[in-house]
Amino acid sequence: MRLIADANKFGLVAFMAAVLMMAAVASAEEDVIAIRQADMKAMAAAAKTISGMFKDSTTYKATEFKWAADTIRDRSGGVLSAHFASAADSRQSKAGPNILKERDRFDRIASDLRDYAVALDAAAQKNPGPMPASMRMRPGEAMGGGPFGTHVRNEHELSAMPAEHAFHLMLQTCTTCHTRFRME
16 A cells, blocks of 8 residues: 555656646747847847938947947857757747758858848948948949848958948848748
8 A cells, every 4th residue: 555655656746747847848948939039129129220320321330330230240140040949839939830941041041140240340340430431332232132132151242342231131131031930
C-alpha cells in the first residue's frame, strides 16, 4: 500500500513538473515574441527619425541620424535572425511559418537590413554638420532594390551611393521581409 501511495505521489510530482516545464516553454516563447516586437517597434521609430530628416534636411542632426542607424544595425542581422530561430506558435506572433522553411532567404534579408544601416551610420559619421547634397538622391536617380530588384552586396558600391538611396533600399528590404514572412 505504501508503495502505491509513493508511486501516486511520484506520478503527481512528474505531472506537475511537466506542466511547469510546458508553462516555462510557452512563457519563453512569448518573451521572445515580446522582445522581437519591441525591437521591430524600435527599428520602425528609428526609420521614422531618419525619414523625417530626409523630408526636411534642416532637421538633420548627425548624432540623431547615427543613433537611429545604430538602433537598426543593432537589432538586425544576426540578432533579428536569432529572434526567429524556432517556430513560435502563438497568437501574439505575426511571423509566418515559412521563416524556418526559407531560413537562408530570411537570414540574407536580415543581413541586408544590417548592411544598409551600417551604410547610414557611416554617412552620419562622414557628415557631422548640415546634411550635404551628397547624402540626398539626385532627381531621376533609379532607386533599385524592392521585392524583385537587386540588392547591393558590394560594400564599396553601397558606400558610394547617397545615404538616402541606402535608406530607400533599407525600407524596401523591410517591405520585402514583411511581404514574404509576415502574416496579417
